[in-house]
Amino acid sequence: METGNDTNRTCGGDARAWIAHETDNVATMLTPGTNGDTVRLAGDAPEDLGRILLLESIPVDHKVAVRSIAPDELVIKFGARIGRASTAIPAGGYVHVQNVRSERVPGAGR
Amino acid sequence: MTGEVVQGYRRPNGEVGIRNVLLVLPVAQCANELAVRCASGIDGAFPLLTTQPCAHLGEDNEAAKNCLIGWGRNPNAAAVLVLGIGCDAIAADEVADAVRETGKPVTCLTLDRCESWERVVGSGRCWLIDQARAVRGMVREAVDIADLTLGIKCGGSDATSALAGNPAIGGVVDRWIDAGGTVVFSETTELIGAEHLLMARAASENVRDDIENVVTATIERIEATGVDPRGTQPTPGNIRGGLTTLEEKSLGGVLKTGTRPIRSVFPWGGRPMGPGLHLMDCPANVPQLLLGWAAAGAQCLLFSVGGGLPARIPSLIGTNVGGIPLLPIVKILSNPRELDARAYFDIYAGGVLEGTETMDGVGDRIWQKTLATASGEHTWLERYPLQGIQMWELLVRGPTV
Numbered sequence: 001m002e003t004g005n006d007t008n009r010t011c012g013g014d015a016r017a018w019i020a021h022e023t024d025n026v027a028t029m030l031t032p033g034t035n036g037d038t039v040r041l042a043g044d045a046p047e048d049l050g051r052i053l054l055l056e057s058i059p060v061d062h063k064v065a066v067r068s069i070a071p072d073e074l075v076i077k078f079g080a081r082i083g084r085a086s087t088a089i090p091a092g093g094y095v096h097v098q099n100v101r102s103e104r105v106p107g108a109g110r
Numbered sequence: 111m112t113g114e115v116v117q118g119y120r121r122p123n124g125e126v127g128i129r130n131v132l133l134v135l136p137v138a139q140c141a142n143e144l145a146v147r148c149a150s151g152i153d154g155a156f157p158l159l160t161t162q163p164c165a166h167l168g169e170d171n172e173a174a175k176n177c178l179i180g181w182g183r184n185p186n187a188a189a190v191l192v193l194g195i196g197c198d199a200i201a202a203d204e205v206a207d208a209v210r211e212t213g214k215p216v217t218c219l220t221l222d223r224c225e226s227w228e229r230v231v232g233s234g235r236c237w238l239i240d241q242a243r244a245v246r247g248m249v250r251e252a253v254d255i256a257d258l259t260l261g262i263k264c265g266g267s268d269a270t271s272a273l274a275g276n277p278a279i280g281g282v283v284d285r286w287i288d289a290g291g292t293v294v295f296s297e298t299t300e301l302i303g304a305e306h307l308l309m310a311r312a313a314s315e316n317v318r319d320d321i322e323n324v325v326t327a328t329i330e331r332i333e334a335t336g337v338d339p340r341g342t343q344p345t346p347g348n349i350r351g352g353l354t355t356l357e358e359k360s361l362g363g364v365l366k367t368g369t370r371p372i373r374s375v376f377p378w379g380g381r382p383m384g385p386g387l388h389l390m391d392c393p394a395n396v397p398q399l400l401l402g403w404a405a406a407g408a409q410c411l412l413f414s415v416g417g418g419l420p421a422r423i424p425s426l427i428g429t430n431v432g433g434i435p436l437l438p439i440v441k442i443l444s445n446p447r448e449l450d451a452r453a454y455f456d457i458y459a460g461g462v463l464e465g466t467e468t469m470d471g472v473g474d475r476i477w478q479k480t481l482a483t484a485s486g487e488h489t490w491l492e493r494y495p496l497q498g499i500q501m502w503e504l505l506v507r508g509p510t511v
Contacts, residue, residue: 020273029352043273061268062269062352077358078361080307081357104302104303104340105355
């Protein structure tokens with residue numbers, strides 16, 4: 001039984017991520033990815049988004065930006081806002097507590 | 111008739127059961143042993159044991175009484191034996207009389223009216239044996255799913271349940287409601303951060319206010335313990351699992367409610383009025399939720415699990431007996447990495463993420479399994495050989511004396 005480490009990851013290039021809604025600017029990694037991997041997007045991905053080049057390593061289940069996100073721009077997942085970017089996030093960047101703040105938890109970093 | 115027909119048991123008051131449970135209902139903990147002894151070895155008899163003491167007050171006793179009546183009235187109960195001592199905080203007669211209004215067979219036995227403990231057990235067993243014989247003669251007939259109420263719940267959630275199982279359930283919920291059925295979601299604590307989305311779906315201003323009020327009251331109750339519910343969510347484990355904000359976590363859960371308007375908000379122990387989507391105000395604690403859905407008259411529950419350790423429990427997280435027979439549960443797994451755990455589930459939804467199945471395809475399998483369950487097909491939990499007895503924890507909001 002696997003625990004946190006996914007042994008299915010494909011080295012040298014191909015990772016997969018899931019877009020829950022066509023308006024999302026983030027996708028959820030279905031496999032872990034490392035810097036330089038190409039991420040194939042599945043789910044409700046709009047046609048202009050085919051593949052994303054990963055700019056950093058991202059664990060499985062964590063999020064990758066599929067478009068560049070400006071500071072203070074809304075982060076959209078499931079077609080709804082899940083927070084705001086606290087810094088600029090390039091497409092292919094890792095989206096998590098280090099660069100997103102909650103709109104519902106005032107003052108918290110997340 | 112909407113055309114969506116299942117085979118169910120029509121009760122005397124017109125409601126529809128999908129199981130024939132001989133429900134043994136002690137009104138207080140002191141009567142739990144009576145219930146176990148009465149039900150022991152009798153086919154279909156189930157003692158619903160709770161933590162109801164004499165030491166609860168006002169609204170908690172009222173809610174517990176509503177639950178007892180609601181369980182008795184649940185259409186999956188074919189006959190109901192109410193048991194008490196005679197000095198109970200909730201009068202057994204009141205419960206029995208309210209359940210009797212359904213027209214189903216009900217009897218009430220209390221120690222104070224019988225000669226002895228053993229007499230209560232003997233009389234109760236005789237009555238249940240007669241009822242078991244009567245139930246064997248009942249036949250299923252074609253009924254409309256408009257007569258059925260579904261509960262929806264997620265637990266052991268991870269990133270995958272929000273991407274596969276929950277949205278697939280959301281599609282089933284929309285379809286169920288469009289066919290005239292009723293759906294009840296709950297877990298008020300899990301709505302914090304997504305309440306604005308639900309309020310936007312309220313069917314009226316009153317419902318909008320009710321949603322806001324139950325979420326606010328929940329936040330205040332948690333804050334009264336010195337904890338900031340917003341500052342502790344998502345949990346460190348959630349963050350390790352990739353969830354970034356409270357709203358992301360809450361949204362993932364809310365996806366299973368589909369897109370239809372929210373018709374009402376009702377309290378734990380209550381029952382939704384009319385078809386459509388309703389919110390039951392209850393925390394996300396599995397035993398209390400199951401009790402609440404059973405009291406609300408729900409006949410079936412869809413339970414979505416992500417992955418990890420919760421997926422590897424063959425029974426049901428939060429219980430040691432796999433739930434309450436009054437409420438058959440369809441278990442749905444999302445995480446493709448939980449290969450060994452798939453055997454513990456009725457539906458594997460992760461094929462969506464693996465690219466082997468569409469969301470509509472998974473939704474259709476959930477739909478078909480739910481209809482089949484309603485027509486009598488057993489779920490995984492109904493087939494699993496469960497061990498043990500559970501004392502069901504009631505929802506208590508006030509002080510105990």
